[in-house]
Amino acid sequence: MTYTVGMYLADRLVQIGLKHHFAVAGDYNLVLLDQLLLNKGMEQIYCCNELNCGFSAEGYARSNGAAAAVVTFSVGAISAMNAIGGAYAENLPVILISGAPNSNDHGTGHILHHTTGKTDYGYQLEMARQVTCAAESITDAQSAPAKIDHVIRTALRERKPAYLEIACNISSEPCVQPGPVCSLLAEPEIDQTSLKAAVDATVAFLEKSTKPVMLVGSKLRAANALAETETLADKLQCAVTIMAAAKGFFPEDHAGFRGLYWGEVSTPGAQELVETADALLCIAPVFNDYSTVGWSAWPKGPNVILAEPDRVTVDGRAYDGFTLRAFLRALAEKAPARPASAQKGSVPTFSLPATSDEAGLTNDEIVRHINALLTSNTTLVAETGDSWFNAMRMTLPRGARVELEMQWGHIGWSVPSSFGNAWALRIASMW
Ligand SMILES: Cc1ncc(C[n+]2csc(CCOP(=O)(O)OP(=O)(O)O)c2C)c(N)n1
Numbered sequence: 001m002t003y004t005v006g007m008y009l010a011d012r013l014v015q016i017g018l019k020h021h022f023a024v025a026g027d028y029n030l031v032l033l034d035q036l037l038l039n040k041g042m043e044q045i046y047c048c049n050e051l052n053c054g055f056s057a058e059g060y061a062r063s064n065g066a067a068a069a070v071v072t073f074s075v076g077a078i079s080a081m082n083a084i085g086g087a088y089a090e091n092l093p094v095i096l097i098s099g100a101p102n103s104n105d106h107g108t109g110h111i112l113h114h115t116t117g118k119t120d121y122g123y124q125l126e127m128a129r130q131v132t133c134a135a136e137s138i139t140d141a142q143s144a145p146a147k148i149d150h151v152i153r154t155a156l157r158e159r160k161p162a163y164l165e166i167a168c169n170i171s172s173e174p175c176v177q178p179g180p181v182c183s184l185l186a187e188p189e190i191d192q193t194s195l196k197a198a199v200d201a202t203v204a205f206l207e208k209s210t211k212p213v214m215l216v217g218s219k220l221r222a223a224n225a226l227a228e229t230e231t232l233a234d235k236l237q238c239a240v241t242i243m244a245a246a247k248g249f250f251p252e253d254h255a256g257f258r259g260l261y262w263g264e265v266s267t268p269g270a271q272e273l274v275e276t277a278d279a280l281l282c283i284a285p286v287f288n289d290y291s292t293v294g295w296s297a298w299p300k301g302p303n304v305i306l307a308e309p310d311r312v313t314v315d316g317r318a319y320d321g322f323t324l325r326a327f328l329r330a331l332a333e334k335a336p337a338r339p340a341s342a343q344k345g346s347v348p349t350f351s352l353p354a355t356s357d358e359a360g361l362t363n364d365e366i367v368r369h370i371n372a373l374l375t376s377n378t379t380l381v382a383e384t385g386d387s388w389f390n391a392m393r394m395t396l397p398r399g400a401r402v403e404l405e406m407q408w409g410h411i412g413w414s415v416p417s418s419f420g421n422a423w424a425l426r427i428a429s430m431w
Contacts, residue, residue: 094162
């Protein structure tokens with residue numbers, strides 16, 4: 001059998017760990033979908049519309065690390081772009097793959113169905129560039145491998161969605177086969193000089209402090225540094241607080257865990273801890289209007305150490321050229337023990353009013369009953385709106401996961417995202 005562009009794409013998706021891709025068919029991607037189906041390493045999960053398809057891939061990426069959604073041109077892809085904007089906001093590498101007009105149609109003045117009626121078909125690529133970290137249009141088989149690899153590599157490195165459109169006559173064109181995957185998955189190179197300087201400056205800063213506090217933010221999972229953060233907490237022995245969008249990103253049974261910091265709506269004691277810390281180590285935070293409670297709870301100033309996915313700012317100096325994961329790992333080796341901030345009090349929670357057999361179906365009762373159902377295997381997906389606040393009131397057993405979409409905040413996201421997430425967890429439970 002001739003090896004084709006579609007087969008190349010399928011092999012690459014399987015190589016980066018996809019066991020499924022999400023799809024809605026249309027004239028522009030029919031041949032591509034058939035090519036993808038030839039690969040037995042990956043199942044096609046069919047969706048009822050493209051917005052759901054995009055959100056299913058978004059949910060899959062939450063548990064699997066990456067995902068793909070395959071849609072038809074314009075009438076499909078433009079619907080999916082809302083979910084891709086969400087994946088951008090939430091730092092999830094979802095590859096949006098759209099079928100596209102026949103390469104022979106370009107420049108003919110042909111008006112094609114499903115398009116806006118323009119005879120220049122480049123508008124979708126232009127739109128996609130605004131919500132992805134890399135976007136390519138494939139109109140010939142020869143350049144397909146480089147474009148596919150560029151898009152996938154960039155998405156994995158940046159933890160952002162990326163976009164590919166493939167002319168409908170090109171998916172079944174002959175193509176070279178891909179090499180091994182390690183080149184796509186390789187960890188970025190680390191500037192050891194900069195890393196050492198950042199770690200030394202942070203250690204010096206922490207050594208001068210008596211009651212540092214850690215604040216865990218929502219970009220931590222995308223930075224692949226959940227375990228490293230816990231190891232650092234073990235070493236520092238200080239109080240650890242989480243931001244709302246990072247619920248579940250730090251184990252709540254950890255000796256240092258001291259609750260949710262959300263300004264005025266923090267769990268009891270957490271606001272005072274964070275706002276009186278003489279060193280506040282903010283790890284992968286997103287400070288937006290929600291998380292700062294309308295800019296009233298935005299940690300800033302000389303006490304703040306800002307450890308972001310691509311840079312660390314401490315004591316008036318910025319360091320880059322290494323990953324957050326590498327920084328936290330190196331910091332944990334040298335960090336001093338600073339237990340003072342964690343010594344006072346028990347782990348705080350939002351209190352619920354006493355229940356009774358006659359209690360009605362109130363928010364309090366819903367929180368109580370759902371919380372009682374949570375186990376270390378649960379993934380709790382909290383829909384945009386009131387559910388966010390209910391999720392914050394839950395106490396999580398170790399291992400329980402919470403999914404939130406607090407940056408994008410699309411109502412209706414939770415059902416398709418849960419669907420995709422469940423497919424990914426099905427793989428994990430089969431391993
Ligand atoms: C796609 C989208 N459209 C509009 C909004 C604006 N919006 C925010 S909350 C909300 C109402 C949500 O009502 P409901 O789903 O009942 O949530 P709850 O009352 O539990 O917060 C709307 C329309 C949004 N967040 N997302």
